[in-house]
Amino acid sequence: MDRWKYFDITHKRHLVCNPMTKEKFYRLCDTLPLSKGSRVLDIACGKGEFLVRLAELHDVSGVGVDLSPYCIRDCMRKKQERVPEADLVFIEMDGADYTPDNGEKYHLAGCIGASWVYGGHRGTLQALSEMTAPGGWVVVGEPFWRREPSGDYLESQNMKREDYSSHVGNVRIGEELGLRCAYTLVSDEDDWDHYETLQWLATEQYRAENPDDTDNEELLAKVLHGKNAYLDEGRSTQGWAIYVFKKIS
Numbered sequence: 099m100d101r102w103k104y105f106d107i108t109h110k111r112h113l114v115c116n117p118m119t120k121e122k123f124y125r126l127c128d129t130l131p132l133s134k135g136s137r138v139l140d141i142a143c144g145k146g147e148f149l150v151r152l153a154e155l156h157d158v159s160g161v162g163v164d165l166s167p168y169c170i171r172d173c174m175r176k177k178q179e180r181v182p183e184a185d186l187v188f189i190e191m192d193g194a195d196y197t198p199d200n201g202e203k204y205h206l207a208g209c210i211g212a213s214w215v216y217g218g219h220r221g222t223l224q225a226l227s228e229m230t231a232p233g234g235w236v237v238v239g240e241p242f243w244r245r246e247p248s249g250d251y252l253e254s255q256n257m258k259r260e261d262y263s264s265h266v267g268n269v270r271i272g273e274e275l276g277l278r279c280a281y282t283l284v285s286d287e288d289d290w291d292h293y294e295t296l297q298w299l300a301t302e303q304y305r306a307e308n309p310d311d312t313d314n315e316e317l318l319a320k321v322l323h324g325k326n327a328y329l330d331e332g333r334s335t336q337g338w339a340i341y342v343f344k345k346i347s
């Protein structure tokens with residue numbers, strides 16, 4: 099089935115598409131030192147919650163980029179409903195191909211939960227840093243290993259051990275690049291459970307409301323695969339955090 103349709107169905111009830119609750123995510127948005135007119139770039143912006151919330155709180159303007167047509171449609175609807183006057187632009191494209199107009203440097207450049215766009219955590223920090231003004235902020239959301247994953251788990255998830263680091267490793271990678279970590283927000287088990295299990299619930303609802311969808315069997319098979327991997331090992335093995343780095347110079 100179409101990957102964007104799958105993501106749209108499984109994340110239908112999520113406000114943010116990452117393992118962070120609304121309360122913690124809003125705390126982050128509130129805490130970020132931005133002000134009226136600050137320019138923000140969000141690569142893989144999902145449903146646009148980060149930019150819209152920052153516009154509500156700090157009157158920022160900015161650009162959101164996402165490859166999913168469903169997400170961009172949701173972003174535009176959300177902007178219209180909550181901050182119709184804000185200067186927020188949402189673009190449907192591959193984040194890896196995005197280059198700022200006229201070489202603009204943003205006050206904040208983020209990519210929360212999609213580091214594959216730039217080939218991993220290091221590549222993401224590098225790419226975002228290049229689009230950030232000195233003194234600005236680079237914000238990423240990235241998984242980390244809480245303990246060593248088994249070979250079976252890696253295989254079932256089509257992952258490699260070296261795809262991710264530890265929590266401290268994620269901080270150090272940024273600092274090796276000349277960024278300074280200024281704030282972190284770490285997901286706990288409850289945050290993870292909410293993120294993962296809401297996908298199961300949304301899938302049940304979709305199947306009940308769309309019994310004739312020919313994708314239903316594939317949809318359920320994929321969700322059950324993820325559910326079993328999460329319960330068997332993901333829940334105890336993978337962590338996730340949002341890292342706020344300052345671009346020093």
Ligand SMILES: C[S@@+](CC[C@H](N)C(=O)[O-])C[C@H]1O[C@@H](n2cnc3c(N)ncnc32)[C@H](O)[C@@H]1O
Binds near residue numbers: 113165166169209
């Ligand atoms: C885990 S979600 C995170 C979304 C959002 N940052 C959030 O935290 O709510 C990953 C997002 O990456 C988007 N995505 C996947 N590949 C992409 C790409 N190559 N370029 C831009 N967006 C991409 C997906 O459509 C999805 O919205």
